[in-house]
Amino acid sequence: MAKKEKTPSQTPMMVQYQKIKDQYPDAFLFYRLGDFYEMFNEDAIKGAQLLELTLTTRNHNSDNPIPMCGVPHHAVQNYIDILVDKGYKVAICEQMEDPKLAKGMVKREVIQLITPGTNTEVGSESAKSNNYLTALVADTSNHKMGFSYADIATGELKAATLADSNDLINEVMSLKTKEIVVNSTVSATILDQLTKIGILVSHQEEVTVKAETSYLMQGLENKIQEKSVSLLLTYINVTQKRSLAHLQRAVSYEPSRYLKLDHYSQYNLELTQNIRTKKKSGTLLWLLDETKTAMGARLLKRWLDRPLLSKAAIEDRQNKVKVLLEYYFERSNLQDELVSVYDLERLAGRVAFGNVNGRDLIQLKTSLQQVPKIKHVLDTLETPEFDEILKSLDPVEDVAVAIESAIVDEPPMSVTDGNLIKDNYNDQLDQYRDAMQNGKQWIAELQASERKITGINNLKVAYNRVFGYYIEVTKVNLSKLPEGRYERKQTLTNAERFSTPELKEREQLILEAQEKSAALEYTLFTDLREKVKLAIQRLQKLAQVISTLDVLQSFAVVSENYRLVQPQMTQNAHDLQIVQGRHPVVEKVMGRQSYVPNDIRMDPQTSILLITGPNMSGKSTYMRQLALTVIMAQMGCFVPAESAKLPIFDQIFTRIGAADDLISGQSTFMVEMQEANQAVLHATQNSLILFDEIGRGTATYDGMALAQSIIEYVHDHVHAKTLFSTHYHELTALEDNLSELRNVHVGAVEKNGELVFLHQVENGPADKSYGIHVAKLAGMPEELLNRASDILSRLEEENQGKTISAVTEPRKQLKINEEAQEAEKPTTVNEDEQLSLFSEKSVDPKSEKVLTDLKTLNLMSLTPMDVMNLVNKWQQKLGK
Numbered sequence: 001m002a003k004k005e006k007t008p009s010q011t012p013m014m015v016q017y018q019k020i021k022d023q024y025p026d027a028f029l030f031y032r033l034g035d036f037y038e039m040f041n042e043d044a045i046k047g048a049q050l051l052e053l054t055l056t057t058r059n060h061n062s063d064n065p066i067p068m069c070g071v072p073h074h075a076v077q078n079y080i081d082i083l084v085d086k087g088y089k090v091a092i093c094e095q096m097e098d099p100k101l102a103k104g105m106v107k108r109e110v111i112q113l114i115t116p117g118t119n120t121e122v123g124s125e126s127a128k129s130n131n132y133l134t135a136l137v138a139d140t141s142n143h144k145m146g147f148s149y150a151d152i153a154t155g156e157l158k159a160a161t162l163a164d165s166n167d168l169i170n171e172v173m174s175l176k177t178k179e180i181v182v183n184s185t186v187s188a189t190i191l192d193q194l195t196k197i198g199i200l201v202s203h204q205e206e207v208t209v210k211a212e213t214s215y216l217m218q219g220l221e222n223k224i225q226e227k228s229v230s231l232l233l234t235y236i237n238v239t240q241k242r243s244l245a246h247l248q249r250a251v252s253y254e255p256s257r258y259l260k261l262d263h264y265s266q267y268n269l270e271l272t273q274n275i276r277t278k279k280k281s282g283t284l285l286w287l288l289d290e291t292k293t294a295m296g297a298r299l300l301k302r303w304l305d306r307p308l309l310s311k312a313a314i315e316d317r318q319n320k321v322k323v324l325l326e327y328y329f330e331r332s333n334l335q336d337e338l339v340s341v342y343d344l345e346r347l348a349g350r351v352a353f354g355n356v357n358g359r360d361l362i363q364l365k366t367s368l369q370q371v372p373k374i375k376h377v378l379d380t381l382e383t384p385e386f387d388e389i390l391k392s393l394d395p396v397e398d399v400a401v402a403i404e405s406a407i408v409d410e411p412p413m414s415v416t417d418g419n420l421i422k423d424n425y426n427d428q429l430d431q432y433r434d435a436m437q438n439g440k441q442w443i444a445e446l447q448a449s450e451r452k453i454t455g456i457n458n459l460k461v462a463y464n465r466v467f468g469y470y471i472e473v474t475k476v477n478l479s480k481l482p483e484g485r486y487e488r489k490q491t492l493t494n495a496e497r498f499s500t501p502e503l504k505e506r507e508q509l510i511l512e513a514q515e516k517s518a519a520l521e522y523t524l525f526t527d528l529r530e531k532v533k534l535a536i537q538r539l540q541k542l543a544q545v546i547s548t549l550d551v552l553q554s555f556a557v558v559s560e561n562y563r564l565v566q567p568q569m570t571q572n573a574h575d576l577q578i579v580q581g582r583h584p585v586v587e588k589v590m591g592r593q594s595y596v597p598n599d600i601r602m603d604p605q606t607s608i609l610l611i612t613g614p615n616m617s618g619k620s621t622y623m624r625q626l627a628l629t630v631i632m633a634q635m636g637c638f639v640p641a642e643s644a645k646l647p648i649f650d651q652i653f654t655r656i657g658a659a660d661d662l663i664s665g666q667s668t669f670m671v672e673m674q675e676a677n678q679a680v681l682h683a684t685q686n687s688l689i690l691f692d693e694i695g696r697g698t699a700t701y702d703g704m705a706l707a708q709s710i711i712e713y714v715h716d717h718v719h720a721k722t723l724f725s726t727h728y729h730e731l732t733a734l735e736d737n738l739s740e741l742r743n744v745h746v747g748a749v750e751k752n753g754e755l756v757f758l759h760q761v762e763n764g765p766a767d768k769s770y771g772i773h774v775a776k777l778a779g780m781p782e783e784l785l786n787r788a789s790d791i792l793s794r795l796e797e798e799n800q801g802k803t804i805s806a807v808t809e810p811r812k813q814l815k816i817n818e819e820a821q822e823a824e825k826p827t828t829v830n831e832d833e834q835l836s837l838f839s840e841k842s843v844d845p846k847s848e849k850v851l852t853d854l855k856t857l858n859l860m861s862l863t864p865m866d867v868m869n870l871v872n873k874w875q876q877k878l879g880k
């Protein structure tokens with residue numbers, strides 16, 4: 001049978017829907033229909049799947065049924081959160097008039113476009129971190145990029161000029177932005193990188209900054225930053241369509257004014273996210289977070305992302321921590337007061353959006369009422385450190401008083417149903433309330449008087465929403481009712497409900513008063529809200545001061561709990577002395593008793609510590625310990641040690657752990673080399689480099705050669721403080737040649753054939769590789785271990801006198817001015833004929849073949865047996 005021609009059954013509603021949907025092609029359109037938000041067509045099919053909703057159809061009897069699914073309006077936020085969390089956008093389309101009063105189609109409009117970067121309604125746990133929307137524009141003429149970000153919930157707005165895509169990736173990763181707004185100036189390569197790391201890229205070409213928001217850009221450093229902020233503000237306006245009076249004036253910031261730490265290092269050092277669980281637990285943030293407010297928690301995270309470089313600023317924070325540490329009772333009072341401070345930043349945001357309710361205002365009032373108490377606590381400190389903070393604490397008393405006089409202590413959620421404004425606040429409202437009260441009183445008395453008149457003892461006066469007030473009489477008593485006065489309202493199985501003209505009149509009065517008073521309450525509420533809006537900037541300033549106090553007290557608590565000490569900060573990059581330092585997180589997890597503290601000492605004569613020791617002995621822990629100590633100190637916190645003298649580092653470079661490359665999908669070894677390259681190129685003598693077993697990702701010789709040359713390069717050209725751990729024992733010989741390199745090792749002893757880790761860092765190189773012992777600890781079968789021991793001794797025997805070792809010949813200097821002089825020097829092999837990769841001595845063809853085989857061999861892909869066979873083959877070739 002021929003299929004019927006499809007007749008597009010476009011109802012007026014679907015025409016309206018389509019017209020709106022066309023404006024939001026990349027968003028789910030939530031179309032309000034009565035008590036539901038409906039999705040249609042493709043949105044419905046995809047939405048039903050993502051939100052686990054039942055997919056139905058509209059016009060299912062027609063030839064052109066329309067897929068449809070919906071969510072109830074009261075639960076819409078959950079569904080929005082799910083979609084936005086998955087990286088989608090949701091356009092909320094509301095009915096703009098009362099359907100009962102509308103003539104023809106109900107007018108509908110999109111009132112907000114919710115996107116991953118603009119979602120402000122997040123759960124309480126996520127309120128502890130910011131949700132940043134970012135924007136990027138490029139200037140191809142000078143290869144600079146303008147970058148900006150805003151948190152729409154708190155109003156924070158910042159801008160920076162970035163030099164390259166590395167800077168950009170570091171910024172977006174450390175801000176954990178979910179969405180970036182760009183225009184056509186941004187290159188496809190960059191867009192590709194951003195998409196690969198899972199950031200939603202939103203395009204916005206046209207820029208229109210409303211006159212009333214242009215002041216937000218005053219004071220920015222340059223045009224490119226202004227362009228970026230303009231793009232950001234345009235996008236916010238386009239999507240939010242609501243007041244943004246709480247956005248703070250944009251501030252330029254300079255990423256290089258803070259301790260630079262690329263995102264790999266942040267990731268590897270587990271500053272805010274546990275690598276295994278992806279959670280906060282087990283991270284430095286987890287250890288440091290004893291904040292009492294969500295604002296404090298967010299600020300702590302920002303401080304962790306951006307440790308300071310200025311000695312004065314670092315010491316200022318540390319000195320405040322010291323005071324709070326010493327004044328135990330005052331600190332504990334301060335904490336008690338902070339607990340009752342709600343999220344002022346977000347409350348200010350909600351005031352601006354116009355979606356605060358009575359409960360929010362009560363939270364605001366409660367928070368403001370804490371300020372005088374906090375001031376009092378600070379006042380009792382007999383030291384000058386907090387004078388500045390004390391002075392800047394503004395209790396915004398006018399707002400607190402206004403809320404106190406207007407809003408009842410326990411207001412309802414709704415702001416339109418009344419019962420949120422106090423008595424004696426407004427005369428008119430009091431009159432309505434009297435009318436309601438009198439009416440209700442009259443009705444309460446009615447039951448008694450009606451019973452008396454009729455003689456019916458179980459006569460009842462009551463109220464329901466559909467029928468209003470009524471007099472109820474059971475059927476058996478109906479005959480007792482006098483004729484004429486009672487009008488029947490409703491019949492039940494064993495009773496009848498009536499009204500009387502007086503009751504109707506009273507009811508009318510009560511309902512009218514109720515309606516009018518609710519409307520008046522709403523007006524009074526919005527007036528109050530506007531008044532609070534005028535204080536937004538003061539509230540934001542207050543929020544800043546309180547969150548700073550919160551982070552400082554958190555540092556004091558942590559310092560007390562984990563026995564941290566105030567480090568002595570020096571400008572001298574060459575003096576680093578940590579006595580009995582600890583890795584605070586490992587110590588917390590394993591318990592204080594089991595952790596072995598260690599010194600880290602680097603004087604002007606030592607820029608590199610080469611760390612050897614068996615697997616699992618604690619090499620990486622030792623390195624991470626130093627990084628965390630430096631970060632904690634430069635955040636303004638105390639550090640885990642008996643005492644510490646620390647230089648101020650400008651950057652930390654790490655190569656620890658096997659990070660996957662999120663951006664380009666490169667191999668682990670490639671990432672390792674790229675990270676090492678970053679350090680080699682960009683580190684200064686004020687930087688800290690931590691290299692954990694560099695080179696282990698490739699064949700042994702290859703890896704060792706690279707490791708050695710990296711060490712030499714850093715030693716000769718970079719002079720950054722460097723910790724380098726390695727399994728290549730041969731590299732310990734470098735100490736003889738590199739004046740600034742010192743060997744240390746993590747001790748382990750053999751007891752009855754078992755390996756016992758001491759976790760103690762000692763001077764000098766480790767003397768033995770303990771690989772097989774570690775394999776034993778890992779529980780490998782006895783037979784396998786015995787075989788490994790056999791192979792090891794055979795290999796040692798066969799290679800006697802031919803051990804691989806570090807090449808200790810003079811290094812070719814890479815500096816241009818030294819090149820000529822260096823060219824004179826002969827490249828020699830080691831005197832004792834060590835098997836060296838780097839020798840260029842001429843050899844006979846047979847040996848050359850063996851050498852080539854050896855050079856190109858990928859040791860990591862071979863089993864010990866393969867190696868035995870190969871060595872055997874080579875020996876035959878060489879005529880042994």
Ligand SMILES: Nc1ncnc2c1ncn2[C@@H]1O[C@H](COP(=O)(O)OP(=O)(O)OP(=O)(O)O)[C@@H](O)[C@H]1O
Binds near residue numbers: 617619760
């Ligand atoms: N100072 C210490 N005191 C007590 N235990 C420690 C200490 N340092 C490390 N450990 C323990 O030893 C374990 C291994 O440490 P770590 O990973 O630093 O060893 P490693 O030498 O780097 O090992 P690998 O060479 O296999 O990477 C840690 O998980 C911790 O439990």
